[in-house]
Amino acid sequence: MRAFTINSFGQVPQLRDMPVPEPGPGEVQIRVRAAAVNPIDWKVAAGALARPGADFPFPFTLGFDLAGQVTAAGEGAAFGVGQEVFGMRRPGTAAQHPHGSYAEYMTASADTVALAVRPDGLDAASAAALAMTGGTALALTRWLDLAEGETLLVVGATGGVGSYVLQLAAARGVHVIAVAAGEDHDYARELGAAEVIDYRTDDVADAVRAAHPGGVDAVLDLVDSRDVVMGKMAPLVREGGRLATTVFAADPDALASRGVRAMNFIYQATDQDMAELAGLATSGALKAAETTTFKLAAMDEAYTASTSGHVRGKLVITTD
Numbered sequence: 359m360r361a362f363t364i365n366s367f368g369q370v371p372q373l374r375d376m377p378v379p380e381p382g383p384g385e386v387q388i389r390v391r392a393a394a395v396n397p398i399d400w401k402v403a404a405g406a407l408a409r410p411g412a413d414f415p416f417p418f419t420l421g422f423d424l425a426g427q428v429t430a431a432g433e434g435a436a437f438g439v440g441q442e443v444f445g446m447r448r449p450g451t452a453a454q455h456p457h458g459s460y461a462e463y464m465t466a467s468a469d470t471v472a473l474a475v476r477p478d479g480l481d482a483a484s485a486a487a488l489a490m491t492g493g494t495a496l497a498l499t500r501w502l503d504l505a506e507g508e509t510l511l512v513v514g515a516t517g518g519v520g521s522y523v524l525q526l527a528a529a530r531g532v533h534v535i536a537v538a539a540g541e542d543h544d545y546a547r548e549l550g551a552a553e554v555i556d557y558r559t560d561d562v563a564d565a566v567r568a569a570h571p572g573g574v575d576a577v578l579d580l581v582d583s584r585d586v587v588m589g590k591m592a593p594l595v596r597e598g599g600r601l602a603t604t605v606f607a608a609d610p611d612a613l614a615s616r617g618v619r620a621m622n623f624i625y626q627a628t629d630q631d632m633a634e635l636a637g638l639a640t641s642g643a644l645k646a647a648e649t650t651t652f653k654l655a656a657m658d659e660a661y662t663a664s665t666s667g668h669v670r671g672k673l674v675i676t677t678d
Contacts, residue, residue: 359376359378359462359463360375360376360462360654361376361461362374362419362420362458362460362657362658363418363419363460364403364420367404367408368404368405371403371658372658373654373657374417376417379463379465381431381432381435382465382467383432384433384435384467384469385431385435385465385466385467386428386430386435386437386465386467387429387430387431387465388424388426388429388443388463388465389428389429389462389463389677390462390463390677391425391427391676391678392425392483392485392486392674392675393423393424393486394422394423394487394490394673394675395663395664395672396423396491396518397664397665398449399421399422399460399661400665402418402420402452407449412453415454415455415456416456419456419457419458419461421459421460421464421675422446422447422452422458423445423446423489424444424445424446424447424464424471424489425444425476425482425485425489426442426443427440427442427443428441428442436468442476444474444480444488444489445466445489445627446490446627447471448470448471448472448626450626459486460675462654472489472627472628472632473632474629474632475633476636477636477639477640480636480639483649483674483676484639484649485636486674487518487647488522488635488639488644488646488647489627489632490625490627491517491519491521491522492635492639492647493625493627493631494522494623495519495520496522496635497623498523498602498604498623498625499530501600501623502578502602503600504530504576505530506532508533508575509535509576510535510575510578511535511537511566511574511576511577511594512524512527512536512580513562513577513578513580513581513591514580514581514582515534515537515538515580516536516538516539516542516546517669517670517671518647518671518672519604520536520580521648522644524546524549524551525549525550525644526644533552533553534551534552534553535553535555535574536551536554536555537554537555537562538554538557539557540556543556545648545670545671562590562591563590563593563594566594567594572596573595573596573599574595574599575596576595577594577601578601578602579602579603579605579607580603581605582603582605583605586607587608588608588609588612592618595613597616597618598617599618600618600619600620601613601619601621602620602621603621603623604622604625608620610622647671649672649673649674651673651674651675652675652676653675653677654677660675
């Protein structure tokens with residue numbers, strides 16, 4: 359089979375011929391139909407999971423999000439042959455499990471991958487695009503504890519996570535301010551943003567202060583450095599508000615001193631989240647993020663696009 363792998367950290371990943379992995383007890387073999395591209399993939403390739411003195415299972419196949427069909431099942435597996443599934447590889451187990459989703463086949467167990475049945479009304483590419491970013495958005499929305507009438511500022515609003523947060527927050531009756539490039543403003547509004555700010559032409563903090571002199575109830579920053587988050591975004595949050603970041607840019611202790619609850623958020627995927635996302639997507643309550651698809655043979659092109667840091671919606675690999 360073909361798989362996009364690394365043989366060492368810091369190496370540029372390559373599409374290689376690899377043996378098809380066979381399922382052990384409690385595992386399923388999945389014929390991958392689609393896999394979403396996420397920043398975590400190129401961070402892993404650069405060495406994000408490296409630990410001094412620890413062995414790593416090279417060759418290592420990249421890829422976390424997936425949708426596919428179970429083609430073989432070991433004894434005690436939770437899914438049967440023929441079932442269509444989707445989900446997300448658990449980052450905490452990647453160092454022990456080398457089979458990622460940038461491949462024609464992978465293996466998965468309840469310990470290594472959060473999985474759910476893919477409903478008939480959810481196509482494979484949309485399901486793959488939903489798992490990590492949709493699950494992260496779901497968990498972030500819960501943590502932010504957003505209530506009707508509150509104001510939320512989302513920085514990085516039209517990327518994968520942002521695309522789902524906009525919808526989930528708007529569905530709660532939250533007034534969402536989206537920060538995005540000008541060409542993405544219509545897209546942000548379609549997803550539920552009540553206001554949009556172009557970070558290329560406006561000072562975001564000044565624009566928010568002008569429109570909301572009393573501050574906002576919550577900030578979600580998906581892109582900025584600690585200097586920007588703490589120096590410009592955090593002061594916009596009113597006392598008693600919340601701030602979350604997915605890029606470890608918050609100082610929770612410093613913000614707690616002025617009554618702001620803050621978190622550097624790491625998503626821990628669950629089977630329950632995957633099932634909830636499937637329900638939201640098939641009911642129409644959650645619209646799949648805009649996707650750009652590539653064939654597995656063009657994996658290097660999709661990977662390079664992801665590293666640019668300016669992706670609208672999701673990049674998805676298809677293997678069919």
